[in-house]
Amino acid sequence: MQPAISFVNVSRHFGEVRAVDDITLDIMDGEFFTLLGPSGSGKTTSLRMVAGFERPSKGEIYLHGANVSQLPPYERAVNTVFQDYALFPHMSVAENISYGLMIRKVPKAERMRRVEEMLALVRLPNLGGRKPSQLSGGQRQRVALARALINRPPVLLLDEPLGALDLKLRQQMQIELKIIQQQVGITFVYVTHDQEEALTMSDRLAVFNNGKIEQVGSPSEIYERPGTAFVAGFVGISNLISGSAAEAIAGSSESFAVRPEKIHLAEAGTPVPDGRLSADGRVRQVIYLGMYTRYTVELDLGGELTVVHQNLETTSMDVLAARGKRVRLMWNRTHMQPIGD
Amino acid sequence: MQAVKRVSLSQRISNFLFLRPRLFLALLLLPPILWLGVVYLGSMLTLLIQSIFYLDDFTGQVVREFTLRTYGELFTQSNLDIIGRTAGMATAVTLAAVLLAFPLAYYTTMHATRRSKALLYLSVVLPLWSSYLVRVYAWKLILAKEGIISWFFTQTSLSWVLEGLLRLPGIGGPSLSISPIGMFLVFVYVWLPYMVLPIQAALERVPASLLEASEDLGANALVTFRHITLPLAFPGVVAGSIFTFSLTLGDFIVPSVLGNSSFFIGQAVLSHQGTSGNIPLAAALTTVPMAIMALYLIIARKLGAFEAL
Numbered sequence: 001m002q003p004a005i006s007f008v009n010v011s012r013h014f015g016e017v018r019a020v021d022d023i024t025l026d027i028m029d030g031e032f033f034t035l036l037g038p039s040g041s042g043k044t045t046s047l048r049m050v051a052g053f054e055r056p057s058k059g060e061i062y063l064h065g066a067n068v069s070q071l072p073p074y075e076r077a078v079n080t081v082f083q084d085y086a087l088f089p090h091m092s093v094a095e096n097i098s099y100g101l102m103i104r105k106v107p108k109a110e111r112m113r114r115v116e117e118m119l120a121l122v123r124l125p126n127l128g129g130r131k132p133s134q135l136s137g138g139q140r141q142r143v144a145l146a147r148a149l150i151n152r153p154p155v156l157l158l159d160e161p162l163g164a165l166d167l168k169l170r171q172q173m174q175i176e177l178k179i180i181q182q183q184v185g186i187t188f189v190y191v192t193h194d195q196e197e198a199l200t201m202s203d204r205l206a207v208f209n210n211g212k213i214e215q216v217g218s219p220s221e222i223y224e225r226p227g228t229a230f231v232a233g234f235v236g237i238s239n240l241i242s243g244s245a246a247e248a249i250a251g252s253s254e255s256f257a258v259r260p261e262k263i264h265l266a267e268a269g270t271p272v273p274d275g276r277l278s279a280d281g282r283v284r285q286v287i288y289l290g291m292y293t294r295y296t297v298e299l300d301l302g303g304e305l306t307v308v309h310q311n312l313e314t315t316s317m318d319v320l321a322a323r324g325k326r327v328r329l330m331w332n333r334t335h336m337q338p339i340g341d
Numbered sequence: 342m343q344a345v346k347r348v349s350l351s352q353r354i355s356n357f358l359f360l361r362p363r364l365f366l367a368l369l370l371l372p373p374i375l376w377l378g379v380v381y382l383g384s385m386l387t388l389l390i391q392s393i394f395y396l397d398d399f400t401g402q403v404v405r406e407f408t409l410r411t412y413g414e415l416f417t418q419s420n421l422d423i424i425g426r427t428a429g430m431a432t433a434v435t436l437a438a439v440l441l442a443f444p445l446a447y448y449t450t451m452h453a454t455r456r457s458k459a460l461l462y463l464s465v466v467l468p469l470w471s472s473y474l475v476r477v478y479a480w481k482l483i484l485a486k487e488g489i490i491s492w493f494f495t496q497t498s499l500s501w502v503l504e505g506l507l508r509l510p511g512i513g514g515p516s517l518s519i520s521p522i523g524m525f526l527v528f529v530y531v532w533l534p535y536m537v538l539p540i541q542a543a544l545e546r547v548p549a550s551l552l553e554a555s556e557d558l559g560a561n562a563l564v565t566f567r568h569i570t571l572p573l574a575f576p577g578v579v580a581g582s583i584f585t586f587s588l589t590l591g592d593f594i595v596p597s598v599l600g601n602s603s604f605f606i607g608q609a610v611l612s613h614q615g616t617s618g619n620i621p622l623a624a625a626l627t628t629v630p631m632a633i634m635a636l637y638l639i640i641a642r643k644l645g646a647f648e649a650l
Contacts, residue, residue, distance in 0.1 A: 053553050073556040086554035090572050099568075100558035151558065 002065050004029045004155055004187040005050055010059035011211075012045050019045040021211035022059070027189060028204075029064075029154075032181050034190045036198040037208030038234065043191045046208070047157050050189065051080045064154065079148035080157040084164070085140045087132035093119075093143050094128035100151040118146035121180065138169045145180070155187045162197065174200050195235045199223060207231050224259070229339050232257040237306050239263075240339065245301040249279050255339045262335040263307045265295060268326040278330045279305070286323045293319040297329060305329060392624035403620060411621040415629065420609070424629055427606040430521065431589035434528040435536075435582045441529070442536035442581065447570070450544040451552075465537045473531060477598050480527045484517035484599070491517070514601055524599045528589050535584035543577025544570075579641045586637065590630035606630060 003026035012020040020042040027033045035043035048054045049061055052073035060069045068076050079100070087096050095102075097118055098111045106114075119125050122142035132140055141161060148156055158177075162170045178201050181188045192198055198205050199219040207214045207222065207230070215227040226232035229240055242255035250256060272278045284304070285296040293314070295307045307329060311319070348356075358365040395411045397404050414420065449461045468476060482488055494503040507513040507520060514520025547570065555565040593607025604612075606626055614623035641647070 051553075051557055053556075072561070073553070074559045074561050078557075080554070080557045082550050082554060084548065084550055086548065086550035088551060088554070088569060099555070099560075103559040103564060147554075147558070 001029065003027055003062070004031070004064060005189065006062040007046070008060045008062070010046070010049065010056045010061060012042075012049060012054055013057045018211045020049070020056075023211075023213050025206060025213060025216065027187060029187055030185055032178065032188045032190065032201055032203045034192060034198040034202040034205035035208060036192060036195060036205050036235070038193055041208035042211040043193075043208045044159060047080075047159055047189060047191045050076075050155070051078055051157050052076050077153055078155045078157055079151050079153040080159065081141075081144045081148050081161045083160045085132075085144040085161075087140055087143055087147070089132055091131075092128065093124075093130050093132065093135070096132065096143055097128075097147045097150055099147060104151075114150055115146075118150045121149070121183070122146045123176075137165055138173065141165065141173065145177075149180075149184060152184075153186065155189065156181075158188060158190045160191055160193070162192075170197070177201065199235070207234060209234070225337055226257055226339065229255065229257075232337070232339055236260075237308075239305050241299075241303050241305070243302075245279075245299060245303045248301050249277055250336065252338075257337045257339050258305070258331050258335055260294070260306045260308045262331050263305060264330045265297075265307050265309055266328045266330055268328050270328050270330075272328075272330055275333055276330045277333055277336065278328055280326065280328050281305070283322050283325050283327055286320055288316045288319055295319075295322065295327075297327060299329075388624045388627060391620050392628060394621045396619045396621055401618065403618075411625045414622055415625055420626070423604050423606055423609050423626075426603060427590055427630075428633060430525065430528065430605070431586045433525055434532060434589045435585045437525070437529045438533055438536040438585045439540075439578055439582065442533060442540050443574075443578070446537050446540040446544055446574075446577075450541055450547075451549070462541075465534050468531075469534055474594065476531060477527060477595055480523075480530065481518050481598055484523045484526070486516040486518070488518070518599055519601055521600070524595055527595050527599055528592070531595070532585040532588050535588065536578075536581035539580035539584070540574055540577040543574040543580075547573045575645075576647055579647070583634065583638070587630060587634055590633065 005025075005027040007023050007025040009022055009024055010020060011018065011022050019040075023042070023046065035046055037043045045054060049056055050063075052068070052071060052075075056069055060067050062068065063077060088099065091099070094112075094115050097115045098106075101111045101114065115128060116125075119128060122145055124139060124142050124146070127135070127139065127143075132143065135143065141164075144161070161177075162173050165173060174197060177188075190198075190201065199222075202219055204216065204218055205222060206216045209230045215222060215231045217225075222231060222235055226235060232238060232240055237260050238257075239260055240255060240257050241249065243253060246255055247253045268280060279299050279301060281297040281299040283295055284298045287294040288311075290311070292308050292310045295309070297305050297307060299305060309319075358368075392411055393407050393409070394403050394405050395408050396402070415424070445461070445465070449458055453461060484490060491500075491503065494500045503517075506522060507516065509522075512521040512525075514523070517523040517526070551569055551573070552565055555569045556562075560568065591607055593605065593611050596605040596608055600608075606629060610623045610626050613619040613626065
């Protein structure tokens, strides 16, 4: 199958800065693909190169097999949902949504019909006459989405579209975006720095760091089998053991990561069952988070591990009493992920 | 118990006003209200009152009786000519200023680097730092028959172009320095900053993402300009044109330095209130620019100039 988008050895330099440094990546047709990374990692620049707002300094970008590296944005079959929504303030909601159709001289009757369709899709019926300034943040977000989708692009680009919304609305929109993507059946390329959002929505994701791609994979692969120390730390909580401590615990000096929820917290001296690894230490910090508690344990061998425990039977009083106590940490060998350099 | 803290006078005043926001507001607004209300509106009112009196031709005295006959005098042919000439010049100057200022303001806000932005900004406002009179007389020399422009046309064997221009009825004259064309050039020069700055301010407020969104939705640069940039910058264009238009309407220096014997409104006001002592007619004439500006703003509003604000 032909990829919807291909980056082939793409770089983008701004003066001395290598915003994007030689990335090669295929995004498949119909995928919900996320570019995840901290700010300045090159994910937004990569998206902007697909849209055509930036041109690659080196390398080529293909859309459904056609080289678009040198095409202006208005000649590319992609549409973008902007971080600040970029709604035209002097136009009504309906005029904003139908802008792309107006440019392509679609007859007015059909424009009106499709605007209604779009307003229904993003669940904003009867708001066509409003100005963007009269809408809430969540509503603007939906208008921006409708304005992009009305052109029926084969690829939709979304640049941190939920960044400005509050947590509850964001979680609701995450689900809605996913549903809309399945309804319209087109490729979504989604940029975010929020690892939880990336894990929730994506079919696959690429983790960016310093202009390079650290790892590409499904959310479960990325979470359970992080390929690099950066991925292990950026997606989920960093729990990395290396050097002599790794040698003493696992018998090999290769660094390894273990997810905090996979670690069992037991009283000091508890016997270790077969197939499990263990490390002794002292609880340095306890953070009670309602649903679960997060412990930071200082290992005797050096280093720290974070452990989370669901508060199944414990109360806040119980868990807070654990501070300063000696404990034994145990985990299954299969939950240990070796990390190369 | 805590010791009582010593409170400074300014702290006490602050605290006093913090609890009385209305008093604070009144104190803040009092000076501008006095200035605008009494000095500015007050003198405007006196002016308007003058315009409903009339000058007795026989005695040469101002008769302080209510009458509209002074306003009637505005409609004599010679006064209508003056008004038409001034308004025509103001329109031409404004249009030319928009055409020159927009690209400059657009480049400065959208494309210039920080450094060249500062440089461009400086070069726009720099002329405002020197005396307006000096600049007008400098232009008189530039435009004179012996000036650099004539010299340039002679050197390039294009004198016939200049002569042809000066022979045009209505806008020509013996030389550029005594012609409506020359006046037009100088007006455009002296008022240009007043057009550039408001357009620049309007364009500063247009986020780059709006232009990207338009291109993303299929519009090329020209279409984007027509549907997005221009409508959003239009309030700035209107604001700038209010300056250039009204400044040209009221100016009497440029026409008297570079003009021929045909008066502009400013010159007429000057001569009526000075030489002939016809203060009522001078006052009535000054209401003309106000009326024109009011009309202009109403039309601009009808065209939707302020909707993007």
